[in-house]
Amino acid sequence: MRRYLKPLFWPVLSGVLVAVLLLNLFPQWLSSSQPISRVADYLQRETNGEPYPAPDLHEAAPFSRSGGPVSYADAVNQAAPAVVNVYSSRVVEREQHPLMSDPFFRQFFGEEMPSRQRMLSSLGSGVIVSEEGYVLTNHHVISGADQIQVALRDGRETLAEVIGTDPESDLAVLKINLDNLPTMAIGDSENVAVGDVSLAIGNPFGVGQTVTMGIISATGRNHLGLSAYEDFIQTDAAINPGNSGGALINAKGALIGINTAIFSRSGGSQGIGFAIPVNLAREILDELVEQGRVVRGWLGLEVQEITSGLAASFGLNAAQGVVVSSVVQNGPAQRAGLRPGDVLLAIDGKPILDPRVAMADIAEIEPGTRLPLKVVRNGETLKIEIVAGERPPPPQR
Numbered sequence: 110m111r112r113y114l115k116p117l118f119w120p121v122l123s124g125v126l127v128a129v130l131l132l133n134l135f136p137q138w139l140s141s142s143q144p145i146s147r148v149a150d151y152l153q154r155e156t157n158g159e160p161y162p163a164p165d166l167h168e169a170a171p172f173s174r175s176g177g178p179v180s181y182a183d184a185v186n187q188a189a190p191a192v193v194n195v196y197s198s199r200v201v202e203r204e205q206h207p208l209m210s211d212p213f214f215r216q217f218f219g220e221e222m223p224s225r226q227r228m229l230s231s232l233g234s235g236v237i238v239s240e241e242g243y244v245l246t247n248h249h250v251i252s253g254a255d256q257i258q259v260a261l262r263d264g265r266e267t268l269a270e271v272i273g274t275d276p277e278s279d280l281a282v283l284k285i286n287l288d289n290l291p292t293m294a295i296g297d298s299e300n301v302a303v304g305d306v307s308l309a310i311g312n313p314f315g316v317g318q319t320v321t322m323g324i325i326s327a328t329g330r331n332h333l334g335l336s337a338y339e340d341f342i343q344t345d346a347a348i349n350p351g352n353s354g355g356a357l358i359n360a361k362g363a364l365i366g367i368n369t370a371i372f373s374r375s376g377g378s379q380g381i382g383f384a385i386p387v388n389l390a391r392e393i394l395d396e397l398v399e400q401g402r403v404v405r406g407w408l409g410l411e412v413q414e415i416t417s418g419l420a421a422s423f424g425l426n427a428a429q430g431v432v433v434s435s436v437v438q439n440g441p442a443q444r445a446g447l448r449p450g451d452v453l454l455a456i457d458g459k460p461i462l463d464p465r466v467a468m469a470d471i472a473e474i475e476p477g478t479r480l481p482l483k484v485v486r487n488g489e490t491l492k493i494e495i496v497a498g499e500r501p502p503p504p505q506r
Contacts, residue, residue: 181308184362185320190262190291191237192310192318192356195246195269195283197254234311234355235259235283236364237292243398244283245390246354247369248274251281259285262318273397276503277405278338279369280390282397293356296363298386301325301342309346309368309382311355321347323380330383331465338469341383342366348382357384366390406474407500409440410447414464430454430461430485445495447484454490455483472500 233250237243244259251257257269269283305325313319323346331339344357348371357366366384396403412431419432433451436442447453453461457480461467474480476499484491 178360181306181322181360184308184358184360185310187362188293188308188356188358188364189310189318189320191293192262193235193237193244194260194312194318195233195235195244195250195354196258196260197233197251197256198258199253199255232312232315232351233353234351234368236354236356236367237285237290238295238364238394240290240292242285242287242290243272243394244269244285245367245394246281246283247367248276248279248281250354251283252276257283259283261287261291263291273401273403275393275397275403278385278389278393278403280367280385280393280397282394293358294363295391296359296361296365296387298342298365298388301328301359301365301386303327306360307342307344307346307365308358308360309344309348309352309355309384310358311348311352311368313347313349313351315351323347323382326381328386338389338472339465340386340389340469341369342386344382344384345380346382347380352382402502404476405472405500406476406478406497407440408442408471408495409437409498410442411435412453412464412467415452431464431467441495441498445482445493447482447493447495448486450486452485453482454485456480471497 233246235244235246235250238245251271251274254271257271258266259269260266265287267285267287269285272282272284274281303325307323307325309321309323311319323344325342326345327343330341330343342357342365344366346357348368352368353370355368356364357368359365364387366386367390368382368384370383372379372381372383393403411434413434415430415432430452433442433447433449433453435449436447455461456467456471459470474497476497478497480495480497482493482495484493
């Protein structure tokens with residue numbers, strides 16, 4: 110018997126030694142067999158009515174706060190001096206007492222009726238963006254103002270000149286004449302990402318310069334009905350009345366947006382604020398300073414979005430493009446031969462998926478540019494060429 114076992118001794122011993130060596134080198138091989146043994150253990154315990162062991166959880170690595178800043182004081186100290194308070198005022202006529210419309214009382218005053226005036230004031234914020242004294246703010250902050258006063262954080266105050274306004278983006282440019290002006294570094298709003306830390310600086314409710322912190326909640330927000338051209342950054346940093354025109358900065362103190370509006374049911378901040386991206390604000394700043402107005406492309410037509418019902422009535426396979434609801438007399442669309450009821454599918458080879466996006470794309474086209482259009486009329490696909498015009502200024506309110 111020993112004669113038969115002796116030849117097997119060394120191979121078996123060698124195999125055991127190799128197995129021990131491999132398990133020492135690769136202990137995970139041993140752990141990989143644990144799920145099978147744990148399943149068998151569960152089945153055995155269930156059969157015997159014994160309590161189950163604690164679940165096997167994967168522990169996360171210890172959380173470290175050393176990677177992020179514990180304070181944003183450096184960013185605030187860098188940016189805050191360039192944020193100003195903007196006070197606008199205008200004189201309005203007070204309504205006369207109803208008795209003054211009675212002829213009996215009017216005979217005592219004749220035609221020289223006493224006029225009563227009162228001063229209306231509004232409060233907002235602004236951002237100094239250049240050493241020449243240019244200040245970015247919101248159009249609605251200074252709209253209709255007879256006088257605009259700017260107050261710096263260092264205590265200096267001065268009157269401001271309106272260089273230009275753009276109601277369709279709700280931006281305005283002011284100019285102040287002071288020496289040694291603080292300026293804010295301009296960031297790149299294209300690099301803003303959801304989850305980034307953001308700080309809002311302004312003068313809410315007139316209490317004085319205030320800084321609030323949050324994160325970027327969303328980018329590219331539109332269809333809000335706040336302005337004609339919308340591409341807002343959304344943040345949950347508290348923005349309140351008086352913050353309009355102030356700065357939205359990143360964690361490094363660079364300007365990434367101009368605070369403009371909030372969504373609120375109470376009138377105060379509810380964590381949904383909107384800022385105009387600084388890249389757009391920069392373009393409008395340059396145009397207002399250099400030309401005094403913002404030049405945008407224009408086709409001279411009104412459109413409406415196509416629903417599935419409208420698509421079926423026009424013989425379209427899917428709800429795509431927009432319906433031309435009206436054309437401006439002697440505008441580019443009328444001169445090109447477009448008619449109400451035409452379905453506009455593409456402009457310059459780019460399919461129309463969203464009317465507001467298409468409107469923004471047209472605005473970036475230089476007036477005088479020839480554009481091919483793809484149009485469906487009475488079930489027939491047409492190709493029409495149009496020459497873009499310059500968008501006329503909106504009517505004054």
